Amino acid sequence: MARNTHAVIVGGGTSKFGVREATLFDMVQEAAKACSDDIPALKPRDIDGLLFCSTKVGRHSNALNTAPLIAHRLGLKPTSICTRLDTLCAGSNTGIILAKGLVESGIAEVVLVTGAEKSYLPQRWETNYTELAVNDHDWDSAMGLGVPPPFFAMIAKMHMKRYGTTKEQMAHVSVANYNYGSTNPKAHFYPKTLTMEEALEARLIADPFGLFDCCPLTDGASAVIIASEERAREMSERPLVYIRGTGQHATHSMSAGWPGETLAEWPHLKKAAEVAYKNARVTPKDIDVAQVHDCFTISEIIEMEELGFCEKGEGGAYVASGALNLGGKRPINTDGGLISCGHPFGASGARQSLELCKQLQGRAINQAKNPKFALAHNLSGACAQHTVVIYGTEPVE
Amino acid sequence: MAELQEATIVGTPALDGRYITEMDMWPLECPEFNRLYQFYDNLREGRFTTTKCQKCGHIAFPPGVICPKCWSEELEWVDLPQRAKVVTFTETQAGAPIGFPRPLIMAWLGFDKDSPIKHLLVRIVNCTEGELKEGDEVRLVVFEVPSHPIEVKKETKICDRVYYAFEPVK
Numbered sequence A: 001m002a003r004n005t006h007a008v009i010v011g012g013g014t015s016k017f018g019v020r021e022a023t024l025f026d027m028v029q030e031a032a033k034a035c036s037d038d039i040p041a042l043k044p045r046d047i048d049g050l051l052f053c054s055t056k057v058g059r060h061s062n063a064l065n066t067a068p069l070i071a072h073r074l075g076l077k078p079t080s081i082c083t084r085l086d087t088l089c090a091g092s093n094t095g096i097i098l099a100k101g102l103v104e105s106g107i108a109e110v111v112l113v114t115g116a117e118k119s120y121l122p123q124r125w126e127t128n129y130t131e132l133a134v135n136d137h138d139w140d141s142a143m144g145l146g147v148p149p150p151f152f153a154m155i156a157k158m159h160m161k162r163y164g165t166t167k168e169q170m171a172h173v174s175v176a177n178y179n180y181g182s183t184n185p186k187a188h189f190y191p192k193t194l195t196m197e198e199a200l201e202a203r204l205i206a207d208p209f210g211l212f213d214c215c216p217l218t219d220g221a222s223a224v225i226i227a228s229e230e231r232a233r234e235m236s237e238r239p240l241v242y243i244r245g246t247g248q249h250a251t252h253s254m255s256a257g258w259p260g261e262t263l264a265e266w267p268h269l270k271k272a273a274e275v276a277y278k279n280a281r282v283t284p285k286d287i288d289v290a291q292v293h294d295c296f297t298i299s300e301i302i303e304m305e306e307l308g309f310c311e312k313g314e315g316g317a318y319v320a321s322g323a324l325n326l327g328g329k330r331p332i333n334t335d336g337g338l339i340s341c342g343h344p345f346g347a348s349g350a351r352q353s354l355e356l357c358k359q360l361q362g363r364a365i366n367q368a369k370n371p372k373f374a375l376a377h378n379l380s381g382a383c384a385q386h387t388v389v390i391y392g393t394e395p396v397e
Numbered sequence B: 001m002a003e004l005q006e007a008t009i010v011g012t013p014a015l016d017g018r019y020i021t022e023m024d025m026w027p028l029e030c031p032e033f034n035r036l037y038q039f040y041d042n043l044r045e046g047r048f049t050t051t052k053c054q055k056c057g058h059i060a061f062p063p064g065v066i067c068p069k070c071w072s073e074e075l076e077w078v079d080l081p082q083r084a085k086v087v088t089f090t091e092t093q094a095g096a097p098i099g100f101p102r103p104l105i106m107a108w109l110g111f112d113k114d115s116p117i118k119h120l121l122v123r124i125v126n127c128t129e130g131e132l133k134e135g136d137e138v139r140l141v142v143f144e145v146p147s148h149p150i151e152v153k154k155e156t157k158i159c160d161r162v163y164y165a166f167e168p169v170k
């Protein structure tokens, strides 16, 4: 086994995200095709590892050992790894963490990380029912904790009460993300833009969330290539984008084990970020552009705080300051984020990381100015776990 | 078109037995399937309990068969407080999972400072929309939920089940 290499993200692609007239397998094929369009020199036979990231595998959350089926559909014959990850909303960023380890240890050289979810089911109630499966079955799901809006609404109410965060500040997040997404043809809500008035007058989903505070249910798939820098150079002439540091932190699977003083504090995110910053040898100040988990507007606000982009409690003022926009302090979710792209759980992480790869290669649609460091973040489930991946234009030496 | 004989599926009771059993929303509470059956037996007696470690004293929730602090197996059942205050809550009309009436009211509870559990996210029942306020006191309530067939050796038995939530103290 070769050793002493750095893992890089070479490129990737996604299917169209949205309400799709397609199966999960159709969309994985679309994402793989988009990935090969992005890396024309990539050949299926170059890929020695496959990580398939899907929580529900369409309507069939009881389907097992699905990675070989994906390998078959994509014409891959993996020799280093071929398995599925079900890390819910962080599925494909978790795949990227593992791919880095596999590549840097010499176990694998070229890994396809693909994520996919088919969330639109023939009857709407099926979705609400399967949502129960994403929580601690015997203890939280039996309380009815399933679809996320009620839980995150409580988080928002508490953040508003403790820190004075307002609905208007939350609307700044949805306006920024919709407007970024309006330029991304793959986004669920492309080409929709959003005004403050529209955001604030939207129908209520779960107090205090209006329609535009919430990411939608979405079908979609994404695929990225993680490879050793040597193999990446053979495939692509673009600048290399290094996976510098990662962190993933879980403290509880159950609402009784919530680690914060209240729901408005997310110390488990702070910890995951600390680990990733340390491994990446950077500080929050160094991050030029980021993709954070905006499942709800309040999530993005709290993430600004816990990632160290602003002081605790000042996330509302921070997002209202214009910091999120191009030309602002730190552009966030420049492809539209979950709010505009939609959130096919297993597909979201690779979609985020692909956007950061493009940012660091200078080829994003909404290009930040000369970014050197970029950060991707996901939370999973009822905020049970946090995942952080930091990229850079130079490796950690 | 040929007529196929329809099979009878013994599935999730809440869906008239027609859906895959994986989607059963309640725990399998009987000793044949669950070493924590005592928790549910205690609920039937009106007790809200969990496991306390006899080695290190840690009280965990949910209960377990080892202590999550020190991994000791020497545990005992202890009572938890049955009253708490509503810190924050949410009432949801849309998107309540099937089997749950609307509005589905969820609350984040705060327990007394000497309680071994500080907070719990629970369902509030026996409460109409608009009735609950932050700071309200709520108490444990136990109710029957659909029973489930279980196969024990060659016989099919019925696992009777209960679950719990909280309700406003009026």
Ligand SMILES: [Zn+2]
Residues within 6 Å of the ligand: B053, B054, B055, B056, B057, B058, B067, B068, B069, B070, B071, B072
């Ligand atoms: Zn112990």
